[in-house]
Amino acid sequence: MGLLALKRYLPYMRPYLGLVVVFGVAQLGSLAAAASIPKVIQYIIDGPITHHQLGQLVPMAGLLVLVGLLEFVFIxxxxxxxxxxxxxxxxxxxNDFYAHLQNLQVSFHDNWQSGQLxxxxxSDIATVRRFVSFGLIWFLQTFVTFVVVFVLMIGLDWVLALVVVACMLPIAYFSRKFHHRYKLIARRLQDQQGDLTTIIEEMxxxxxxxxxxxxxxxxxxxxESQGRLLRGTSLEGIKTRAQLWTRLNFLPNLSLVAVLLLGGFNVIQGHLTIGGLVAFMSYVFMLTWPMDAIGWVLSMSEECQTASERLNExxxxxPEIADRPAATALERCSGRIEFRGVGFKYxxxxxWILRDLNLTIEPGETVGIVGRTGSGKTTLAYLVPRLYDVAEGQVLVDGIDVRDLQLRSLRTHIGVAFEDPILFSASVxxxxxxxxxxxxxxxxKRAIDVAQAGFVWDLPWGLETRVGEQGYTLSGGQRQRLALARAVLGSPPVLVLDDPLSSVDVH
Known part of the structure; x- marks a missing residue:
């Protein structure tokens, strides 16, 4: 389940192997301390208390305190x-997920809701982390606790130990039934959270x-409609988890009754001491929390599996647009652009948006392209910095196919400004x-003058003024002028402008 889904992400723990070793040793130490407490209690009951050796009670009580302190430190x-x-x-x-999103082509983002991403x-990465830091540890802790406690129980009374195991066998049935039902709920829940995030982001x-x-x-x-769907799925998940936890909580109580009856009979028959019975019951109590944790771990495991599947998607x-193995860097660029037999469809x-397009733009030449809405003007602008790849033909910069150039190198020689002026929540x-x-x-200063964006000097903190998300603290024309200034900054050899002054007043 969640363990298999984590196979791809556990290598991220490799750099922190030292920390993993420390908490692994601490986990074993806390379990050893917890398991030794019932043995100390058994020794006290069968020794000092049974034989009225009051002088040994205080040292043994001190030993219990010491073991408790050790358990606290290890925990x-x-x-x-x-x-x-x-x-x-x-x-x-x-960080890797974000970097991967940036490397994916524009067409990928065109087809994905931003809220889902x-x-x-x-949420999904946090779910994976929670399972690693809590669920996975508790799964291992529960497994080791069952093994250690079962071995100690056999040392006290192997028949009672088998009775306890028999009472725990229904766990496998309940867990399997829960897995098949909850995995569907977990997937639906996380998808609906993404849809709700999309609605909020769009608003x-x-x-x-x-x-x-x-x-x-x-x-x-x-x-509200999407919220009701999310609430309904959440309530369905709560109901499913509650049913599992209720059944799992019943099993330790059932085993406790069996141990009390059979153990009491063995004490009367002289096959088991009172201290041994108390120690055995203490071990049964040690299984109570792991039994509670099984339901919690199983639900976290299903959520982790769903989150991993969503991340894997x-x-x-x-990336469909990436550097070819033999891609070269464009050290210098004169600015010659050629569209040779270009065809493109999304x-x-x-x-076909473009078909059999041939166009050459010489260095220093300015070319304006006009046409009706939807004729492919913006698409043409996207092809130069290789935001999309042509379906046929070639786009060449200085006689080199842009697909044979390293993306970073190509784009350092191109300045772009589109009709929608995207600004970030940062300073000017x-x-x-x-x-x-x-x-x-x-x-x-030159770029600001070229774009006639001198208004920036009148802002409260000049160039250090924050413009807010999407730059909405500025007017549409001001945003476009800043986007134009950004494009011309550094005097790039190739300047691609897609109606960048549509919101600017004509002076």
Missing amino acids: YLRRNYSGIASLRMETDLR LSRAI ATGVRIIKAFGRMPLMQKRF VLDSR PKSDE HENLVMGRPIVSDEEL
Whole structure:
């Protein structure tokens, strides 16, 4: 179940093997300390108490306190270091997931809801981490506890031990039945969480349109409808878990009754001491929490398996636009662009957007392309920085097919500004440089002057003013001017502009 699903993600724990060893040793130490307490109690009852040796009671009580303190220390180490290791694993996994999302082609993002990707990047990765740090540890703890306690029980009375095992056999049946039912619920629940995230994200980004058209009640109705679906699935999951936990909680009580009756009979017959019976019952009590934990671990395991499957759906997607094995770097670029017999249609579509297109743009030449809506102007702009690949023909930069160039190298020579000016929740300066190497103040000023974006100097903190998500603290025209300034910054040899001034007033 969850253990098999984790096969792909457990290697993320390899860098933290030292921490894993520490909490593994601490886990065994805490179990050894817990298992020794009933033996000490048995010794006290059958020794000092039975023989009225009051002088040995205090030292034995001190031994119990010492063992309890050791168990406390081991539990602290286990929880602390397992939490540290799992959180570091979660961070590495989330970083790789984000990097993979960035490497995937634009067409992949066209076909995925942003809310589904968000829920995978946040909720599903957190679910995997929770199972590693808690569920997996408790699974191992439960297994080892059963083995150790069973061995100790056999040492006290093998018949009673077999009785306890017989009382636990229904666990396999209940667990299998739970697995088949809950895995469907877990998948539906996490998919619905992604759908709800999508609705919230769409509301947040489209709040102006929603308010302008007075569609708040409609969006509220959509949200509440999806919320009811999520609530119904959650309640179904709660009911399924409650049924399992109720049955599992009954088994230790059943075994306790059997042990009390048969053990009491053995004490009367002289086959077992009172201390041995107390120790045996203490071991039965030690199984009570693992029995409770089985239901919890099983539910976490199913959720982890579902989360892993959802993550794999993204991680198994291979980038269709990537560097070829023999791709070369474009050290210098004169800016010559050629479309040679280009044809293009979008993925999962049979309609040709461009067909048999031939166009050459010489260095220093400016070409404007006009046409009706949907004629492929924006698509043409996407092909130069290789946001999409042509279906036929070639796009060449300085006589080299763009597919034979390293993507990073190609895109460093191209400046782009699209009609929709995407700005990030950062400062004006950060939006302009976009992580480029150090840019001089003169270059920044020149780019701002070219785009006529001098309004930035009047902002409260100048270039360090944060523009908010999507740049909505600025007007549409101001956003487009900043996007244009970003495109021309550094004087790229190739400048691709797709109606970047549609919201700018003509002066």
